[in-house]
Amino acid sequence: MYAQMVKSESADDSAEAKAFQERIDAGEKIEPKDWMPAGYRKTLIRQIGQHAHSEIVGQLPEGNWITRAPTLERKAILLAKVQDEAGHGLYLYCAAETLGVSRDELTEMLLDGRMKYSSIFNYPTLTWADMGAVGWLVDGAAIMNQVPLQRTSFGPYSRAMIRICKEESFHQRQGYDIMMKMAAGTPEQKAMAQNALNRFWYPSLMMFGPSDKDSIHSTQSMAWKIKMNTNDELRQKFVDQTVPQAEYLGLTVPDETLKWNEEKGGYDFAEPDWDEFFEVIKGNGPCNTERLAARNKAWDDGKWVRDGLLAHAEKRAIKKVAAE
Amino acid sequence: MAQVDQAQLFEFLCRMGDNTLVLGHRVSEWCGLAPVLEEDIALANTALDLIGQTQMWLGLAGEVEGKGRSADDLAMLRDVWDFRNVLLVEQPNGDFGQTMMRQFLFDAWHLAVLTALAESSNDRIAAIAAKAVKEVQYHVERSGDTVIGLGDGTSESHQRMQKALNLLWPYVGEMFVTDAVDDAMAKAGIAPDLATLRAAFDTHVGGILTEATLTIPDGKFTHKGGKTGFQHSEHLGHMLTQMQWLQRAYPGATW
Ligand SMILES: [Fe+2]
Ligand SMILES: [Fe+2]
Ligand SMILES: [Fe+2]
Numbered sequence: 001m002y003a004q005m006v007k008s009e010s011a012d013d014s015a016e017a018k019a020f021q022e023r024i025d026a027g028e029k030i031e032p033k034d035w036m037p038a039g040y041r042k043t044l045i046r047q048i049g050q051h052a053h054s055e056i057v058g059q060l061p062e063g064n065w066i067t068r069a070p071t072l073e074r075k076a077i078l079l080a081k082v083q084d085e086a087g088h089g090l091y092l093y094c095a096a097e098t099l100g101v102s103r104d105e106l107t108e109m110l111l112d113g114r115m116k117y118s119s120i121f122n123y124p125t126l127t128w129a130d131m132g133a134v135g136w137l138v139d140g141a142a143i144m145n146q147v148p149l150q151r152t153s154f155g156p157y158s159r160a161m162i163r164i165c166k167e168e169s170f171h172q173r174q175g176y177d178i179m180m181k182m183a184a185g186t187p188e189q190k191a192m193a194q195n196a197l198n199r200f201w202y203p204s205l206m207m208f209g210p211s212d213k214d215s216i217h218s219t220q221s222m223a224w225k226i227k228m229n230t231n232d233e234l235r236q237k238f239v240d241q242t243v244p245q246a247e248y249l250g251l252t253v254p255d256e257t258l259k260w261n262e263e264k265g266g267y268d269f270a271e272p273d274w275d276e277f278f279e280v281i282k283g284n285g286p287c288n289t290e291r292l293a294a295r296n297k298a299w300d301d302g303k304w305v306r307d308g309l310l311a312h313a314e315k316r317a318i319k320k321v322a323a324e
Numbered sequence: 325m326a327q328v329d330q331a332q333l334f335e336f337l338c339r340m341g342d343n344t345l346v347l348g349h350r351v352s353e354w355c356g357l358a359p360v361l362e363e364d365i366a367l368a369n370t371a372l373d374l375i376g377q378t379q380m381w382l383g384l385a386g387e388v389e390g391k392g393r394s395a396d397d398l399a400m401l402r403d404v405w406d407f408r409n410v411l412l413v414e415q416p417n418g419d420f421g422q423t424m425m426r427q428f429l430f431d432a433w434h435l436a437v438l439t440a441l442a443e444s445s446n447d448r449i450a451a452i453a454a455k456a457v458k459e460v461q462y463h464v465e466r467s468g469d470t471v472i473g474l475g476d477g478t479s480e481s482h483q484r485m486q487k488a489l490n491l492l493w494p495y496v497g498e499m500f501v502t503d504a505v506d507d508a509m510a511k512a513g514i515a516p517d518l519a520t521l522r523a524a525f526d527t528h529v530g531g532i533l534t535e536a537t538l539t540i541p542d543g544k545f546t547h548k549g550g551k552t553g554f555q556h557s558e559h560l561g562h563m564l565t566q567m568q569w570l571q572r573a574y575p576g577a578t579w
């Protein structure tokens with residue numbers, strides 16, 4: 001899940017707000033020009049913005065391996081995947097812009113730390129198997145959240161999700177494909193695959209955020225249909241889907257308590273270390289500093305380019321007017 | 325098809341494939357770090373096209389060589405002195421302007437060569453070129469527009485682009501220097517005589533640079549040695565330590 005712990009604003013009880021809620025309950029899509037409660041708008045900007053930032057920062061851990069990909073084909077697939085993530089960022093910033101906030105404003109808020117991105121991208125990618133684990137687990141967890149969001153109430157967000165989901169399943173497959181090759185490879189490759197699973201398992205479970213079954217914020221977001229399931233529901237679904245995949249690979253999920261529970265029809269599993277999660281959110285994850293520094297550097301280094309291209313476009317426009 | 329020495333044909337194909345391999349790699353180094361999101365996407369596009377072309381050129385090179393080497397073997401398991409790319413493409417990215425200037429100078433040459441290669445007497449080469457030329461038409465349009473936009477942008481962007489041009493212009497000549505391999509290819513109708521492409525290149529590039537308000541530096545000096553493999557720059561070796569690392573560290577593994 002790329003939007004974690006998004007604080008929801010509360011609804012007001014005006015007549016408009018009630019009519020608005022009725023539209024949502026009836027399954028209607030809300031479009032940018034429609035009336036909407038200020039809280040709905042604010043919450044959506046936070047959520048879509050955080051999601052967009054996650055796509056952008058998410059380029060970095062995988063970008064870390066593009067220049068070391070083992071074959072030309074793997075390099076092309078990984079590059080295409082990371083390119084998709086940039087595209088996802090673009091769709092989402094566009095969706096956010098329909099709510100009255102510009103991409104540059106959102107970017108500034110990411111860069112100075114006012115807005116967050118998903119905790120998962122603050123973990124390092126240390127071996128090639130991590131490219132497998134990220135696709136398999138991280139994109140896999142993202143899909144869990146994004147598939148239901150295709151039905152979200154806000155039209156532009158829903159449409160962005162539909163486009164994004166088409167590409168995410170390819171991402172997950174290419175990740176799993178890397179894992180299959182590694183797990184069936186040399187002893188070193190298999191060890192690399194297990195090592196990647198060991199490091200990415202709990203951070204992937206954290207992606208869904210802490211339990212929110214008692215959270216007022218989540219209840220409001222769910223009423224507005226900008227959150228479709230509780231964090232625990234999605235986490236359970238993810239574990240149930242992923243454990244058999246790990247077994248198929250011949251890898252061991254690093255959780256000794258993991259056990260099928262016949263009664264609930266799902267696995268019992270250990271919670272991740274939520275103290276670690278809150279540290280990562282606060283900026284103390286293994287790569288927070290590097291990730292933000294990399295984005296800041298790209299933005300600062302790129303200033304002269306953005307300014308230059310803008311200045312040129314203005315010169316052109318003036319020349320065009322003069323010629324008319 | 326005209327008869328041609330297979331070792332020379334192999335050499336020629338490595339030159340084509342190594343140019344795209346090395347430049348594709350350089351461009352891919354930008355991943356996630358471009359000045360705007362649209363450029364991240366566009367740079368990745370260019371890199372992807374170049375990697376795809378590499379697979380075709382080096383794949384064919386391996387077939388012609390007949391020793392069972394795949395495109396990946398050629399890319400990942402040769403050392404510096406076996407690479408046949410021109411020095412221009414192995415030059416470091418520098419700032420975004422330097423990257424785009426390098427791209428434009430190469431794209432303009434690449435387009436001219438591929439256009440001619442699409443008429444090659446060798447059907448396999450003609451087919452690869454016909455596919456690649458469509459991609460490169462787009463590359464040169466984009467890199468040319470960017471050179472214009474930044475050259476004729478702010479005074480800072482202008483200065484940076486002029487600096488990039490001054491730095492990279494001495495690498496242009498190598499793309500047109502011919503040797504026995506080129507002569508043999510030209511004679512067999514496989515590839516164009518590179519010297520005949522220079523005038524059109526100068527017109528094309530000169531036009532864009534003028535619009536960009538940039539000045540081509542004086543002097544005819546040209547760095548050479550990449551295309552023949554005699555003497556690469558120090559940069560290439562460092563690139564290979566990254567690009568080839570996994571294949572070298574875990575020989576024989578499949579990925
Ligand atoms: Fe994505
Ligand atoms: Fe993603
Ligand atoms: Fe993805």
